[in-house]
């Protein structure tokens with residue numbers, strides 16, 4: 136198994152992985168990559184369309200392949216989709232890598248993302264869905280993380296600085 140050299144950002148939807156990821160890459164003089172963007176480019180359709188057309192299990196298989204490809208290829212900053220860590224092989228691949236978990240509390244998540252039809256996992260009852268998502272995933276994010284950075288009440292620039300200090 137090839138070692139991962141990227142700095143990997145994990146955490147829930149809307150926590151600011153792309154914004155912070157870009158800032159972090161800029162500060163490090165490194166490239167930025169996002170697995171959601173890779174999937175959209177490769178598939179020629181949006182994430183929401185993939186969910187509607189094929190369902191979540193099919194999306195997860197597409198996502199797993201995209202994540203493993205990016206982890207093998209990229210040595211800059213890499214943001215993973217919020218559910219990528221659900222896959223045990225992906226979590227195993229991240230062992231030993233530098234992984235920053237950007238966290239936020241549920242109320243902050245509801246406030247930031249609202250009722251979001253572009254995010255299929257939040258399209259019905261965001262507060263309840265957020266609680267369930269975070270209850271299911273919090274320990275998985277913590278399992279892969281080498282640094283945890285709370286984003287509540289912090290600007291993206293502040294989050295980036297805390298992440299840099301923690302790396």
Ligand code: S3P
Pocket residue numbers: 146147148149152171182215216217218219254255256
């Ligand atoms: C998902 C997060 C999304 C996207 C998809 C599913 C999730 O990515 O991959 O909607 O399961 O949390 P972002 O975290 O980049 O929004």
